[in-house]
Amino acid sequence: MSSRLLRRLPPFVLAALFLAGWQALHHSLPPGRRFLFPSLPQLGEAFQVHGPALLGAAGHTALASLGGFALAALVAAGASLLLASSTLVRQALYPYLMGLQMVPVIIVAPILILWVGPGAPSVIIVTFLITFFPLVVNTTQGLLSVEQAHLDLFRMGRAARWQELLLLRAPAALPYFFTGLRIAAILAPIGALTADYLVGSTSGGRSGLGITALLFSARNEIPGLYATAVVGCALGFVLVSAVSGLAWLALHRWHDSYSAEQIER
Amino acid sequence: MTPPPLIHCQALAKRFDTTGPAVLGPLSLTVAPGEFVSILGPSGCGKSTLLRLVSGLLAPSEGTLRVADRPPGELDDLAYVFQDATLLPWLRVAANVETLLRLRRVSTAERTRRRDAALGLVRLTEKARAYPRQLSGGQRMRVSLARALALEPRVLLLDEPFGALDEMTRDHLGEELLAIHARQAWTALFVTHSVAEAVFLSTRILVLAPHPGRIAHDLAVDLPYPRNHETRRAPDYLRLVADVSARLRAVEPAEDFAA
Numbered sequence: 001m002s003s004r005l006l007r008r009l010p011p012f013v014l015a016a017l018f019l020a021g022w023q024a025l026h027h028s029l030p031p032g033r034r035f036l037f038p039s040l041p042q043l044g045e046a047f048q049v050h051g052p053a054l055l056g057a058a059g060h061t062a063l064a065s066l067g068g069f070a071l072a073a074l075v076a077a078g079a080s081l082l083l084a085s086s087t088l089v090r091q092a093l094y095p096y097l098m099g100l101q102m103v104p105v106i107i108v109a110p111i112l113i114l115w116v117g118p119g120a121p122s123v124i125i126v127t128f129l130i131t132f133f134p135l136v137v138n139t140t141q142g143l144l145s146v147e148q149a150h151l152d153l154f155r156m157g158r159a160a161r162w163q164e165l166l167l168l169r170a171p172a173a174l175p176y177f178f179t180g181l182r183i184a185a186i187l188a189p190i191g192a193l194t195a196d197y198l199v200g201s202t203s204g205g206r207s208g209l210g211i212t213a214l215l216f217s218a219r220n221e222i223p224g225l226y227a228t229a230v231v232g233c234a235l236g237f238v239l240v241s242a243v244s245g246l247a248w249l250a251l252h253r254w255h256d257s258y259s260a261e262q263i264e265r
Numbered sequence: 266m267t268p269p270p271l272i273h274c275q276a277l278a279k280r281f282d283t284t285g286p287a288v289l290g291p292l293s294l295t296v297a298p299g300e301f302v303s304i305l306g307p308s309g310c311g312k313s314t315l316l317r318l319v320s321g322l323l324a325p326s327e328g329t330l331r332v333a334d335r336p337p338g339e340l341d342d343l344a345y346v347f348q349d350a351t352l353l354p355w356l357r358v359a360a361n362v363e364t365l366l367r368l369r370r371v372s373t374a375e376r377t378r379r380r381d382a383a384l385g386l387v388r389l390t391e392k393a394r395a396y397p398r399q400l401s402g403g404q405r406m407r408v409s410l411a412r413a414l415a416l417e418p419r420v421l422l423l424d425e426p427f428g429a430l431d432e433m434t435r436d437h438l439g440e441e442l443l444a445i446h447a448r449q450a451w452t453a454l455f456v457t458h459s460v461a462e463a464v465f466l467s468t469r470i471l472v473l474a475p476h477p478g479r480i481a482h483d484l485a486v487d488l489p490y491p492r493n494h495e496t497r498r499a500p501d502y503l504r505l506v507a508d509v510s511a512r513l514r515a516v517e518p519a520e521d522f523a524a
């Protein structure tokens with residue numbers, strides 16, 4: 001076997017071990033309690049039975065998490081530029097930003113339902129609230145973490161403030177921005193799912209994974225719940241992979257985190 | 266008739282703490298167009314401070330300083346080469362060379378012309394599309410030099426630009442710098458720790474003494490041009506290096522050798 005193939009093998013071996021372990025765990029439980037941890041065939045059956053419903057719900061949750069995520073990224077980019085522009089602005093606004101993150105979603109939920117009603121807009125707002133903070137904190141940090149020598153260069157070049165911000169600080173902040181995006185990408189589907197649970201639309205065909213889980217739970221359909229969890233995870237993986245791809249596109253040519261030695265290791 | 270001075274300071278002094286002692290000066294200095302002036306001196310003698318004052322990055326505390334008969338910092342054709350290459354890692358070599366021109370809103374056609382000329386001068390035309398991290402330390406420094414030369418400067422300030430490089434690269438870059446100087450008419454202020462480099466490159470050497478920084482020696486270097494690797498073995502060159510080294514040693518504060 002070629003060494004290259006050998007190097008690709010470990011993840012697959014691990015996946016096989018994981019599935020075998022799952023199955024073993026199911027069988028290790030006393031028969032009366034096995035329903036709490038469905039076997040792989042039971043899970044497969046759940047996917048077969050609820051597949052279309054799960055897929056539809058996943059679509060709604062995916063759209064909502066993407067919407068909240070994109071909105072947060074956009075607003076965070078703008079807010080960071082503002083925050084990086086002066087210490088005064090930063091000191092004045094920071095408590096409010098923290099507040100935004102600290103507001104418990106469970107309390108915001110009923111208020112949101114009163115304001116905008118249950119459904120996608122509410123879910124997007126909650127997802128935005130959850131993903132905004134790591135984005136704005138990371139990006140602002142990036143905008144402020146510019147080498148003194150580069151600042152001197154721009155001052156020598158008699159750069160205007162906006163030139164310094166857009167031509168120096170913004171590109172230097174890109175790696176930080178993508179770190180924020182990665183964290184937000186993990187939080188967004190969880191946020192959207194939770195939001196759907198709390199403020200999602202319950203009318204037929206428009207609910208997301210949160211409402212789906214709620215229904216499975218009410219009907220005691222344990223394999224269905226597990227299947228929902230798996231779909232939720234998959235959503236997160238897709239979003240994180242997409243962000244990693246974007247980060248690669250933006251950074252691999254110049255940033256040290258993508259240098260040849262890093263890849264060799 | 267001697268040409269009017271390009272850099273002129275009179276009783277120039279800098280203190281970082283308004284009540285504290287001056288770190289530099291008061292000193293007076295006149296540099297004529299086309300001169301290549303090296304500044305030598307022990308650490309803390311204010312070499313870099315002097316350069317930063319001339320560049321306009323720092324404001325003088327006392328005295329007058331005029332560059333091309335204007336206050337420093339108002340001059341468009343003054344370029345600064347830093348100790349590190351300070352290239353922007355996200356830009357290709359070509360765009361890095363254009364950075365300062367872009368800040369000055371130079372037109373695209375003019376930018377391209379000056380960029381290509383500058384890259385040609387440092388012999389890196391074939392690296393135009395590379396990113397800084399793909400270059401060696403010496404190549405990065407040459408790009409940094411090209412970025413400064415693209416401004417078509419009248420005054421070129423160099424703050425230990427070859428300090429972080431190995432000796433071979435350093436010698437080569439020195440020779441290249443001289444060759445470019447022979448073709449262009451800029452005036453150089455060159456801060457360095459290397460006596461040999463200073464003697465090789467300069468028409469004039471200033472030896473600064475510390476506490477406060479002041480000019481201890483102002484020496485003309487009258488070695489013939491063109492200077493090349495042969496120059497480094499010439500008796501006159503070696504004698505000058507020995508002489509300047511001795512003078513430099515004499516101004517070093519004694520406590521630096523106590524240990």
